Amino acid sequence: MNENQNKTVDFPGKIEEIPGGGIVLSKLDDIINWARSNSLWPLTFATSCCGIEMMATASAKYDFSRFGFEVARATPRQADVIIIAGTIVNKMGPVLKRLYDQMADPKYVIAMGACAISGGPFFYNTYSVVKGADHIIPVDVYVAGCPPRPEALLHALITLQEKIKSGMTREQIKTKNPNP
Amino acid sequence: MYRETTIVNDSTQISSDGGAGDLIINVGPQHPATHGVLHLVITLNGETIKKVEPHLGYIHRSIEKMCESLTYRQFIYVTSRMDYLSAHINNHGCAICVENGMQIEIPPRAQVIRVLMDELTRIASHELWWGAMAMDVGAFTPFFHAFRERETINDIMEETCGARLTMNYIVPGGVMYDLHPNFQQRVKDFIKLYKSKIHEYDEMVTGNIIFQNRMKNVGVISAEDAISWGCTGPVARGSGVSCDIRKLYPYELYDKIEFDEVLETAGDSFARYMVRVREMNQSIRIIEQLIDNIPEGDFQAKTKAVLKLPKGEFYSRVETARGELGVYIVSEGGTTPYRIKFRSPGFSNLSILDHMIRGGKIGDLIAAMGTLDLVIPDIDR
Amino acid sequence: MNAEELKIKITELLPSAAFEEASEWLTINIEPKDWLPLAQQLRNDASLHFDYLFCLTCIDWKTHLTMVYHLTSTRYRHNIVIKSKLDRTNPEIETVSHIWRTADFHEREAYEMFGVNFLNHPDLRLLILPDGWEGKNPMRKDFEDAVNMIKL
Amino acid sequence: MMQPGLYHILFISAALFFIGVYGFLTRRNLITMLMSIELILNSVNLNFIAFNKYLWPHQMDGLFFTLFIIAIAAAEAAVAIAIIINLYRSHNSIDVENAEELKY
Amino acid sequence: MWSFSNIANNIHEWLSANFNPTWTMIIEMVIAGVAVISLFALLGLVLVIMERKVSAWMQIRLGPNRVGPKGMFQSLADTLKLLVKEGLTPDGADKLLFNLAPFIAMIVAMLLMAPIAFAKNFQMWDLNIGVLYVSAVSSLMVISILMAGWASNNKYSLLGAMRSGAQIVSYELSAGLSALCIVVLSGSLSVGDIIQSQSNGWWIFKGHIPVIIAFVTFIIAVTAETNRAPFDMAEAESELTAGFHTEYSGMKFALFFLAEYVNVFIVCAIGATLFLGGWMPLHIGNWEGFNNAMDYIPSSLWFFGKTFFLIFLIMWFRWTFPRLRIDQLLNLEWKYLLPISMVNLLLVTLMAILGWHF
Amino acid sequence: MFIVKYIKEVYNGVKSLLVGMRRTGYYFTHHKEIITQEYPDNKDTLNLPERFKGEVVLIHDENNEHSCTGCTACELACPNATIKIVTKFDIMPDGKKKKAIDKFVYHLELCTMCNLCIVACPTDAIKMAQTFEHSVFDRNKLTKILNNPGSKIKEGVE
Amino acid sequence: MGASSLIVLIISAIAFSGIAILISKIVLKATTNKQKGEPYECGVPTQGKTWVQLNVGYYLFALIFLIFDVELVFLYPWAVVAKSMGWIALIEIVIFFFILFMGFLYAHKKGALKWM
Amino acid sequence: MSGSTIIFYLLAALTLGSALLSVSTRQIFRAAIYLLFTLIGIAGIYFWLNYQFIAAVQIVVYVGGIVVLIIFSIFLTQQAGEKLPKQKLGRKLFAALAVFCGFGLTILQINQHIFYPTSEGAIDPSVRNIGEKMLNVNDSGYALPFEVISMLLLAAMIGCIVIALRTKPETK
């Protein structure tokens, strides 16, 4: 399993030799984070153009089921990550907040596309667009582009996995400021 | 970054009056079957639908207002976000409107490129619709098979236009860049692929007994209703109303190409389904006619750096994948439109939903709504 | 029918109609009060048969509003444009949502965007804008929204 | 405790019977009354089986009686519920107080 | 020959040699419990990953392949995740029933394990009413769904529960009738006897057309009974967002999920037992050589092979067909399956009496 | 005849279903039809079309020179003010002032990849890069300064 | 291992589910907010009552199902002995089915098996 | 005392306890569920008595059929799951009193009466025996009731359909 390290995500049980022989597993947290990061079930939530690219990511060519993301749940109760794909307008704001609130912990958010990050193309001269979804709910990962191509979304999901594996909270991220 | 938002205001509209034994269900804004953020308030009696009331605006981005402050070169990119599944055709409509205004003559090569792109877009859009349609009625596999073809088109687009979805390619006076060298070859490959796969669509969905039972005699629209509710595109053509702008008011060189306007008379969901499936073949036919004789020449007419429309009103109509898109520009002679109105096909097509679905089941609603092929940002604009 | 015949026909339907040659289609200016009867005749007259209202919108010239109706006939394939000036302070015009059903949604949109009040409309509620927008009409030229609208 | 036998089962069935009666007396909702009746029937079945097991093991009459009682109970329940639903649809209530003055 | 039964016997002898009977029984019970639980969990994992791989390959995708070797740990990761995910209870819900429902689902799924013969004389309990027992217990399944739907205080759940209630009870009939065909032929309800009766060939081969019809009806009926697409009215994704478990999250949802998959396994096992001879190797009439050759394949392999074949069939349905509408669903049962299987039962009886089967 | 119709119905229905199952079965058994590209592993082989619009970059040559004159044509062309050009006047050796860019601020989180700025630029100083991996934890990281520190304008670009 | 297996199964089922749910309760400290407990309905507040009476369409099927269910129960003992008993069994069951089929056809005729 | 005794007492407790709850709870849906448990308990007792067939029948018909039907009818009739109205205390007391007296008397009777089991050899109530007994046509068999049952079911079905499809009368 180690020779195709880059290919597969290994089970995080680190094998450590103890002087008296025998082995111990690594901490429970690692295992939990490993599990969480490897089964992110997205909520089927797409408001506009970026949603199509999200579909494309699900489709056979880019197939995010390789990471175990394909179990798209229609109800927030069972979803882990909400991919804000598309513009959020003022009328949609409360709905988004409600959906996020109704998700069961732990929950993560990916802001996909310029609109979800900052209002994007509709930043100026519009009276109805929320200037960035993070005014409404906390966002974990931003992926820029209009729309981001499917690989970009995959990259965002991998980034989110790294974040979960590292087990850092948003505040720590802000302070430590790791790359990306 | 996180702070409680103050600018949003709750959007609960107590609407349908629930009588005895009426179940009022919200479908959407977040719902797998509404392809985006359509919000339907359904009044049910048991499983039977008594009333469907669409609530729009969950993706209303005030594009018309924006365009009033964008120049004639700039505002086109917004329109590809409007009906993102036929972005080219939206851009096309706006470009035509501007060109009419300024009497710009489009070089023949640019015309051919535009038509090619339009038809490719139409196919791509219908492919996606087909997959989503099958998914709505509960078959998941066709979705992935449809995306195989759609992705091929996306690659072709990306190679030439530089974007997969919202390519701001057709600009006033022509197109933004010339075709990519291997465009022709790849389109031909795509046609081969398409022809080798199209029969699978019948095997997997069209011929399937369950699917036919789900679609036949569901959501019937009569021709009069279709006209009166202003339906266009496949929705109206499914009811036998001839409304293909490409035939009635030919805009580029559509009058020189030969293709048939697809008409079905049944008016039910299955008819609309068949219209779209057959339209794909027509588009392939158009592409085959054009792909081998793209005239040489430049791809963009010489235009001034800053476009100014003369004072007046200009209206242009194009046939998007969903129906008739009207672009209505009122100009004061400035560099930006004074008022711009997009007559979007989805808006009218949606308005007939309630009329056509009363007395059906929830399953009917989903199936019939799938055949309307709604793109919500196109409705809300 | 081409534009000339239409002109004649419509003149005898509505003598007070004023014609202009702004766009490629015959454009008729009418008074708001004449609109409903004219609409009925346009729809029902066998030789006109304008059964398809393909665009309904409103324009805010800072002094007044103008309702614009684009009509076509699926039988004869001729188009006309009807325009009607409205007072800006309390714009009112008869609804045609019972003649062309598609007008229902379009009028609701015009209502919320421009504040045009369509008389006898079945339910003239907000369609697109969130609740609490009554009064403010975003598409008007003088619309201001300090909170949401970041001017360029 | 002693080895359970006939008496225990009779005790259970008697208790069930009277619980059913209690429910029947106190409940005023037709559906719950129906439930009480089911309890009573079950206690009867229990008796039949018990007697058959302990007193009459060389025959199966008790068993068959139970079988048929169950079948009849099913039919009875079906008809009763059909009536209840019908009553509800006509009167919008399944309370015996309201049902008593039915005239139709 | 290696087999489960030997192991079981050895354990039994060893225990009874070293302990007094009561302890022997208790320890055996514990062992059995642990074994069943682990079998349960294992089935869940295997079936889920299998389903995802099957769907992926039918949809020209790769499917999970990054978590662990070839993505084999994918469902393990999902299970762990669900294990540490919050299981919330809505405020408006009927708390007791809401939390009780998953337990009922699990208990029912577990109870169905009892009469299944996993290998040659390796069976928890060969009741002499085996088939009837199965259909009786499985009729409890609907209760848990109705409970969940009602207790969630959610419209989608309620509708989903009603739908699947009507659906499950309807399809029980034709499932039972087609099972009866085999009972008629083999003249016994006990699973063991039914398997023995196929020692000279499986019923689906011995029993001409009628048994094949019965088989098809049975497969359709159990597909509907386990709420699998194309009959997944209960959780019709695109209509009622997630059906009766819309409000369930975390482990409670996982239990429903697990119970569903285990039910699929069980009904397939029953189908394999009735029509494909359970653990009975492929025997043809009296070709001694052939039959002996077949006997060298361990019986447990035969059983699981057949069962998983049926499971694959059901998955195949799921990833191919569109969903039926609820009224079409009930029509299919009441207009087609039920009359067909009733007439079919008479045919089978006639056949059995005239001895028209090998 | 009722029975015949009944049976025909059943037969056709089952047939159509079997046809569909044959198709999916075909794909299930023919793995060469799989078209999935494994993204993170094919990073190096992944070659995007040269026209793909990933983000706007300012072209610097090897000795850290770009050809942007700070004419702000791109800023004007941009539909949603993604580009802010902060100009400064640096003194030429011959004493006369010359306009040059101080900061070329580029808001990636606003950019819509519409290519208008590239078209507008008279000196082709900017181009579209094919990068697409823009995922960050903090959206402030998306606001970029395109001109490298210390870079200066090429000779002979007016 | 006989009837005791049932007890084993029940106990193990309860233990399994119980432990699983318990773990999830222990490990995770969940956040709460005021919207979390509300019923989910596509992200908009629900309107009207949830537990309204549903239409009669469902329960007619349940009624007829009950009848057929009882009939099915009687078929089991019959099925066991049918082969050995031979013609008598067949005749009896034919009568039995015939009578029930009457009801079945009647239901069809009255449209009780049509969705309403 | 042996395991089977414990099981018996557990079953008895389950049966009686849930029966009590079922008649006392004020939430009708819960009442149905408790009734369900009562029936299951009784089925368990049948099992314990080794009358497996009857136990299975009990589950199939009562649990799988009647209770489901009751639940459906609750769905159809009970609006908004509101609680049942509280009963007057007087009626409750009266009912309890009457029931207790009746119960006491019965138990007394049972305890005084001595039952004499027959001495003949028991026959095992297996499905096969049941079937043979049910089908054989001589006067010790149950062939006739078997057919009569089908008549009964027919009558019940027709009755249900007639009643259920009766158009709603326009009273009030």
Ligand code: SF4
């Ligand atoms: S970022 Fe671009 S593509 Fe995505 S939703 Fe916004 S406008 Fe559409």
Ligand code: SF4
């Ligand atoms: S690509 Fe378009 S949006 Fe981006 S900077 Fe250039 S002009 Fe502005």
Ligand code: SF4
């Ligand atoms: S990038 Fe080009 S257009 Fe923009 S300021 Fe520099 S030179 Fe001018």
